[in-house]
Amino acid sequence: PTQSSVDINGASYKTDSWFNTPPNIIANVPRRLHLQKDHPVYVTRQIIESVFPAPTYKYHNTFDPVVTTHQNFDSLGFPLDHPGRAKSDTYYVNESTLLRTHTSAHQADLFRANLSPGYLISADVYRRDEVDRSHYPVFHQMEGARSWDRANALGGDVAAAVWSDLEKLPTHAMKVEDPNPPFHAERNPLQDDHHSAAEAEAIGAHLKRSLELMVVEIFSRAARAAKRADPDFVDEPLRVRWVEAYFPFTSPSWELEVYYGGDWLEVLGCGVVKQDLYINAGVPNQLGWAFGIGLERIAMLLFQIPDIRLFWSQDPRFSNQFVGVSDNLDSLKRFVPFSKYPGCYKDVSFWLKSTSAAGGSTKANAHDFHENDLMEIVRSVCGDVVEDAKVVDDFTHPKTGRRSLCYRINYRSLERTLTNTETNELHDRLTQALVEKLGVEIR
Ligand code: PHE
Incomplete structure (x- = not known):
């Protein structure tokens, strides 16, 4: 890209050599699915909000997706060499400006503003990622x-009022597997400069019970929707478990997994907020928890939506199925798929461009290839017409050290049958773009 400025959502930004955000991504910025009444992402937001009620929790739903690297990474303690900062993973506008990769980009600002004891932020986030039925570069x-706030505590301990609040734990009847201790010196440390063991435990328990309650609410709504569609439906007992995790801005940290369709599915990340965030935000007397959850993944379970591209569909056969749900959550119905149009696989095999010094005869060749770059070319050339793209062969020549890859591209539109000519043309254009943009040599 050689342009020197770009318009995003009505504002103009200077670009530089970091700019890597293609037009098809920028075109999605105004969609804001979480604000489109009756859209499954909107309905999922509504249900989660109902578990975290105002005024304790204040809702923020219109934060702009263009943020600084400081907001998205530095303010949260991401190290400079964190892979999430790489151009291969993130959409940059310029060196210090990007499309947020997570809603945590707004944590520090909200702690500083100190508007309410709790908050919920819903927003679109952007990640360069693979292409398949559960990944989309905007979600x-x-x-x-x-x-x-422990400002009034004696001896630095949490005040009695805070304790009684923390001890008012949300309750539910679901069985939860939580095999790990509340914190662990190596794996999941307590912030012992800032919290007593009892404080970290109390915050962790409040966090876990609150999120478990949310999961109960979502899955009981999903089961009721299934029963409305089929009175004989028997829901399997819900299985959930806590696993230890790592985030630069919480400690201890966890992920919550739900057993679904034979697999443990990760649904959210969370933890006890790193005290440095509160200190840097000018509210050193506060302590608490934070979580982040992907709304599409929950909406896919709740509505039984099989392909993430459907959320972006403007086809009335999709949107008409949800009319009125926002005003009456008890009318929530499972999505009834419209017939799947035929798909068509095409392979593309190529030799990677070698980046090793010329003349090196014995050393293995070095290759500067990021799969996400290929995925992005697929998205830019083919839009939503590719269901997934997967590597099917990866070969390094034993003598020359040259490496070749073969990708299988699955062409299938959600809205119509693709013609042969159309698919061939798309595949030719894709092949051409791979040669031009990645410098590969087609086999
Ligand atoms: N931002 C994290 C992610 O996108 C999730 C998270 C939010 C974890 C808040 C801990 C606390 O993966």
Whole structure:
């Protein structure tokens, strides 16, 4: 890209050599699916909000997706060499400006503003990623946090009022597997400069019970929807478990997994907020928890939506199925798929461009290839007409060290049958773009 400025959502930004955001991504910025009444992403937001009620929790749903690297990474303690900062993973506008990769980009600002004891942020987030039925480069997240103030405590301990609040744990009847200790010196440390063991435990328990309650609410709504469609439907007992995790801005940290369709599915990340965030935000007396959850993944379970591209579809056969749900959540119905149009696989095999010094005869060749770059070319050339793209062969020549890859591209539109000519043309254009943009040599 050689342009020197770009318009995003009505504002103009200077670009530089970091600019790597293609027009098809920028075109999605105004869609804001979490604000489109009756859209499954909107309905999922509504249901989660109902578990975290105002005024304790204040809702923020219109934060702009263009943020600084400081907001998205530095303010959260991401190290300079964190892979998430790479151009291969993130859409940059310029060196210090990007499309947020997560709603945590707004944590520090909200702690500083200190508007309410808790908050929920819903927003579109952007990640360069693979192409398949559960990944799309734009998706929606909800971030939640709850803080307490210990300013009036004696001896630095949490005040009695805070304790009684923390001990008012949300309750539910679901069985939860939580095999790990509340914190662990190596794997999942307590912030012992800032929190007593009892404080970290109390915050962790409040966090876990609150999120479990949310999961109960979502899955009981999903089961009721299934029963409305089929009175004989028997829901399997819900299985959920906590696993230890790592995030630069929480400690201890966890992920919540739900057993679904034979697999453990990760549904959210969370933890006890790193005290440095509160300190840097000018509210050193606060302590609390935060979580982040992907809304599409939950909406896919709730509505039984099989392909993430459907959320972006403007086809009335999609949107008409949800009319009125926002006003009456008890009318929530499962999505009834319209017939799947035939798909068509095409392979593309190529030799990677070698980046090793010329003349090196014995050393293996070095290759500067990021799969996400290929995925992006697929998206730019073919739009939503590719269901997925997967590597099917990866070969390094034993003598020359040259490496070749073969990708299988699955062409299938959600809206119509693709003609042979159309698919061939797309595949030719894709092949051409791979040669031009990645410098590969077609085999
Ligand atoms: N932002 C994290 C992610 O996108 C999720 C998270 C939010 C984790 C808040 C902890 C606290 O993966």
